[in-house]
Amino acid sequence: MPKPFDKPIYVTQPFLPSLEEFCEGLREIWDNKWLTNNGPVLQRYTKRIIEYFDTDNVCLFNNGTLALQIGLQGIGITGEVITTPFTFVATTHALYWNKIRPVFVDIEPEYYTLDPKKVEAAITPWTTAILAVHVYGHPCQLDALADIARRYNLKLIYDAAHAFGVTVNGRSIAHYGDLSMFSFHATKLYHSIEGGLLTFNDPGLKQVFDYLKNFGFKMKPKLSCLEPTPR
Numbered sequence: 001m002p003k004p005f006d007k008p009i010y011v012t013q014p015f016l017p018s019l020e021e022f023c024e025g026l027r028e029i030w031d032n033k034w035l036t037n038n039g040p041v042l043q044r045y046t047k048r049i050i051e052y053f054d055t056d057n058v059c060l061f062n063n064g065t066l067a068l069q070i071g072l073q074g075i076g077i078t079g080e081v082i083t084t085p086f087t088f089v090a091t092t093h094a095l096y097w098n099k100i101r102p103v104f105v106d107i108e109p110e111y112y113t114l115d116p117k118k119v120e121a122a123i124t125p126w127t128t129a130i131l132a133v134h135v136y137g138h139p140c141q142l143d144a145l146a147d148i149a150r151r152y153n154l155k156l157i158y159d160a161a162h163a164f165g166v167t168v169n170g171r172s173i174a175h176y177g178d179l180s181m182f183s184f185h186a187t188k189l190y191h192s193i194e195g196g197l198l199t200f201n202d203p204g205l206k207q208v209f210d211y212l213k214n215f216g217f218k219m220k221p222k223l224s225c226l227e228p229t230p231r
Helices: 019-032 040-053 064-074 090-097 116-121 142-151 205-213
Strands: 058-061 080-083 101-104 127-133 155-159 179-183 196-200
Touching (some): 040 058, 058 064, 064 179, 127 142, 142 155, 196 205
Parallel strands (some): 080 101, 080 127, 155 179
Antiparallel strands (some): 058 196, 179 196
């Protein structure tokens, strides 16, 4: 009989600071009692994310699934979307919850990302977008997918849950396509225990996404860290 390991070996295990360091980070939140609605901690975090991705076009969410769901709704995706079955099920859930029909095509054999040749063959009059997934940090075939999206007037959306720190030609992966979703779930190399992010090219979408995620309330254009919003 094989002997079991003395300690379990995990497929993934999150990086965590010391408990003391984490508790010290919570002190400000406990002192000001501002837990939600764009408090000062979130505002500083958003500023760091903007600096990291070198774009103001970001919108933070409580998880990546909700980010993708609202992203699809905010840019008006309907009908059919060509996507991959080689992904976590939430990619498809976001389509299904928006009453969008997923059209699955196969992946290429080297990096397991969406095969552009099969994408083009699957386009129909009802296709409105391509939803591709960067797998294990490997980028999709960006140029080929961008060319297809341009020729067929389709939106190009990336599930970048695995690709937070990935760069291509010196640019963050966030600058490719019309919209990218990043996950900060605890299983990711970079995580905030839970969370999600949208990056996008059209600056006008920032107001749309904020409106959708905030129950239809319109936020003030600029918010001081000392100015509370309704809780």
